[in-house]
């Protein structure tokens with residue numbers, strides 16, 4: 119008889135927020151999957167068996183009650199890079215490790231950053247609406263866009279996603295500035311032609327496009343508020359592909375209304391989705407997508423694979439590819 123596979127708790131299979139059926143087959147090669155429903159039905163028998171929780175789309179919710187009920191839990195494998203939905207201090211106080219998938223998400227999220235920047239600069243959404251409207255008297259000359267080529271892009275957060283954005287922006291001949299907690303190696307800066315701004319204010323003042331690519335932490339909550347928006351050029355565009363709460367949204371609405379900045383392109387907001395009557399949804403100079411940075415066939419597959427690699431590494435006492443350590 120072969121060795122028993124480790125038991126891993128998951129939210130559910132299929133449905134709106136469940137794990138994709140096509141990934142379940144892969145997961146099942148490595149794990150004995152237990153859904154939350156099965157767990158709740160048969161806690162007594164299952165609670166000692168569960169070694170890991172695979173978190174997808176922020177589910178299942180990891181609360182103290184769940185952590186207390188799983189005495190042999192070793193690792194929470196988050197599928198995705200952002201872990202702001204996990205209470206890291208609480209989880210690690212149970213001796214449980216947390217892992218994430220920064221590599222799997224980087225290309226698809228960087229693509230969304232570029233797509234939003236280009237769409238905003240060239241007024242793509244307005245163009246689509248005009249093309250499909252009954253009014254055929256519009257002329258492009260009345261609503262000119264701007265070029266991203268040779269413009270200055272300021273990237274705030276130069277982790278794996280930020281770096282991939284820089285690579286793409288280089289191909290568009292953009293001047294690239296970046297701010298990050300830790301400066302990148304000189305060779306890495308040279309490869310993408312990026313200049314480090316130790317002071318975030320310098321980046322804000324000089325950039326035509328400011329792209330936010332940081333993790334949401336207490337330090338980055340409301341990182342961009344009224345003061346920061348006022349430092350930006352009145353012709354600048356703010357692009358957010360990380361987490362909504364990195365921006366003070368009320369300050370952003372005010373800045374967009376008063377011409378403090380020109381436009382915003384947001385893949386993330388708070389809450390998600392925004393209430394249908396939210397002012398951001400009514401502004402012509404705002405593009406909003408519903409948090410689709412990782413919504414590609416390839417990214418989701420790689421996220422699952424990277425999460426499995428992390429979980430197996432923890433369970434087999436091997437070096438962990440992507441462990442998240444609370445600060």
Ligand SMILES: O=C(O)[C@H](O)CO
Nearest residue numbers: 198199200223411412
């Ligand atoms: O954090 C991420 O990787 C994406 O936002 C998907 O959750």
